[in-house]
Amino acid sequence: MDSYSITYAPVILAAAIGVGFIALTLTLADQLAPRVRSRGKDSIYECGMPTIGQGWSQMNLRYYLYAILFLVFEIESVFLFPWTVVYKGLGPFAFWEMALFVSMLLFGLAYAWRKGVLTWE
Amino acid sequence: MNVDPTTGLTLQAAPSWAPDFLTTPFLGGIALADIIAIVVILLFVLNFVMMEIWLERKVAGHVQLRRGPLHVGPHGAMQSPADVVKLLTKEQLIPSAADQVVFPIAPYLVFIPVFLTFLVIPWGPLVLFGNLVLRPFDLGLVYMVAIPAVQGVGLVMAGWSSGNKYSLLGSARVVAQLISYELPIVVALLGVAMMAGSLSLTTIVESQMTRGWNVFMQPLGFVIFFLATMSEMSRTPFDIAIAESEIVGGPFIEYSGMRWGMFYLAEFAAVCLNSALTATLYLGGWEPFPGSRALGLGWLGDYFGVLFFLGKVLFLVVIIQWARFLLPRLRIDQLMDFAWKLLLPVGFVNFILTAVLQIFGFAWFAVGLGVTLAGLATLLTVYRIRRQVSAPLAPAVA
Numbered sequence: 001m002d003s004y005s006i007t008y009a010p011v012i013l014a015a016a017i018g019v020g021f022i023a024l025t026l027t028l029a030d031q032l033a034p035r036v037r038s039r040g041k042d043s044i045y046e047c048g049m050p051t052i053g054q055g056w057s058q059m060n061l062r063y064y065l066y067a068i069l070f071l072v073f074e075i076e077s078v079f080l081f082p083w084t085v086v087y088k089g090l091g092p093f094a095f096w097e098m099a100l101f102v103s104m105l106l107f108g109l110a111y112a113w114r115k116g117v118l119t120w121e
Numbered sequence: 122m123n124v125d126p127t128t129g130l131t132l133q134a135a136p137s138w139a140p141d142f143l144t145t146p147f148l149g150g151i152a153l154a155d156i157i158a159i160v161v162i163l164l165f166v167l168n169f170v171m172m173e174i175w176l177e178r179k180v181a182g183h184v185q186l187r188r189g190p191l192h193v194g195p196h197g198a199m200q201s202p203a204d205v206v207k208l209l210t211k212e213q214l215i216p217s218a219a220d221q222v223v224f225p226i227a228p229y230l231v232f233i234p235v236f237l238t239f240l241v242i243p244w245g246p247l248v249l250f251g252n253l254v255l256r257p258f259d260l261g262l263v264y265m266v267a268i269p270a271v272q273g274v275g276l277v278m279a280g281w282s283s284g285n286k287y288s289l290l291g292s293a294r295v296v297a298q299l300i301s302y303e304l305p306i307v308v309a310l311l312g313v314a315m316m317a318g319s320l321s322l323t324t325i326v327e328s329q330m331t332r333g334w335n336v337f338m339q340p341l342g343f344v345i346f347f348l349a350t351m352s353e354m355s356r357t358p359f360d361i362a363i364a365e366s367e368i369v370g371g372p373f374i375e376y377s378g379m380r381w382g383m384f385y386l387a388e389f390a391a392v393c394l395n396s397a398l399t400a401t402l403y404l405g406g407w408e409p410f411p412g413s414r415a416l417g418l419g420w421l422g423d424y425f426g427v428l429f430f431l432g433k434v435l436f437l438v439v440i441i442q443w444a445r446f447l448l449p450r451l452r453i454d455q456l457m458d459f460a461w462k463l464l465l466p467v468g469f470v471n472f473i474l475t476a477v478l479q480i481f482g483f484a485w486f487a488v489g490l491g492v493t494l495a496g497l498a499t500l501l502t503v504y505r506i507r508r509q510v511s512a513p514l515a516p517a518v519a
Contacts, residue, residue, distance in 0.1 A: 006146075007257070007258060007259070008256075009151050010151060010158075010159060010240065010256060011237060011240060013151055013155065013159060014159045014236065014237055014240055017159055018163070018229075018232065018233040018237070021163060025209075025379055025382075026225075026228075026380065026383075028379075029208070029210075029211075029213060029380075032209050033209070033211055034212055043216060043218070044216045044218050044284055044285045045285070045374055046286065051286075054284070057286050062297075063293050066297050066300060066457070067296075067300060069461075070301070070304065073307075073465075074300075074303065074307070077266075077304075077307040077308070077311070080311055081262070081311070084311055084314035084320075085318060087315070087476070087479070087480065088318060088479070091480070094480070095476055095477070095480045098476065099476075102469060102472070106469060109461075113462065118462060120453065120457060
């Protein structure tokens with residue numbers, strides 16, 4: 001087993017312990033809590049009135065455009081994190097390269113801004 | 122130091138005097154000490170959250186000229202345990218319109234990412250126990266951005282599976298907010314990583330001891346990180362996703378009893394987590410005060426670092442609670458504009474100026490700062506002139 005897996009092995013263990021804790025608590029609550037079913041109780045809560053239509057309704061398209069913009073910037077951060085660790089050995093060249101990369105991204109943001117993607121209507 | 126014989130890697134969960142059976146790795150490099158450490162972290166989180174809920178109700182009370190919980194235990198301190206008992210004995214409903222499989226799974230995916238992020242925090246030294254940190258995670262900074270992001274999936278599952286229009290709306294807002302504020306956080310962290318030249322949280326704390334706390338070296342980054350994490354937790358100035366008064370609780374309207382309790386637990390654990398991360402990254406971690414080494418008080422941090430760290434965490438928690446009760450909720454368009462049009466560009470300015478400082482030295486940094494401020498002033502002036510020209514004359518107010 002390599003050192004990387006050894007370092008991060010406790011994460012999986014912790015996830016298992018977390019799942020165990022939640023399962024235990026919910027089971028305990030299930031055993032302790034009363035269970036009385038009725039039709040009114042099983043319906044979803046919206047305004048207190050009987051609900052009209054399904055819960056799965058249409059959604060504003062805005063959210064989707066934000067998601068695309070987010071992807072671009074998040075991928076960029078994956079490239080910039082390694083850069084922050086090694087830039088010192090690379091000198092000014094590394095700076096100009098990064099500046100070019102970031103300015104292209106910022107140009108993208110400016111373009112989206114200008115196009116009205118960031119304006120909520 | 123406990124060294125794994127097969128890889129030569131240091132295991133930090135146990136102090137050096139711990140008996141062998143505690144530190145011998147089995148099962149893929151996990152030692153008994155790791156299991157104990159993880160259970161201790163879980164117990165710490167649960168107890169801290171109970172204390173935090175009581176504290177929050179006290180803060181709320183005193184902000185609103187009330188006294189808060191008072192009757193259960195001294196100063197109402199036993200109120201949270203009483204609430205837990207109440208939640209345990211409360212019926213857990215699953216609405217018939219809800220998705221019967223996804224609905225019960227969602228609470229797991231909401232709490233576990235928050236809990237997992239606690240693993241990377243360097244708690245600091247405590248007398249005999251050495252430096253309390255689970256492992257020397259060398260990618261801590263990436264880990265602490267990546268793992269909490271999974272919470273968004275859990276919240277979407279909760280909102281979608283409820284079969285409720287408000288929940289669905291709430292979960293869409295949660296995700297929009299989470300991803301928008303993820304970016305300023307990442308960009309602010311780039312500055313921190315550059316200052317330390319490392320992605321490990323322990324190294325970042327140690328570098329702050331020699332270079333000065335990041336709150337002074339990265340003031341812009343600190344403000345961006347603090348505001349953006351506050352928004353990530355969707356607490357009141359930014360709680361558009363939960364918004365009781367309009368979408369009655371967002372993704373977890375339909376949850377009740379202990380399942381709902383898990384969402385609540387995750388929310389308050391996230392407050393603790395983000396305070397701990399802010400303290401680690403910007404407030405010098407376990408160092409008692411800036412320059413304690415130079416004053417010959419370094420031993421204070423070397424022996425009781427955990428206490429100072431927890432003190433800083435509590436301080437930040439109270440500030441976050443104040444904000445909750447003192448500020449009104451923002452609208453969603455204001456919220457999105459704040460992230461994309463203000464925090465993100467300012468974050469990039471901070472990042473580039475940090476790079477200039479680190480690579481070209483202070484003189485060029487000063488030039489860069491001057492250019493930035495001049496550019497900002499020009500932009501603002503142009504914007505105001507254009508608005509004055511294009512806007513019609515304001516009608517006289519009678």
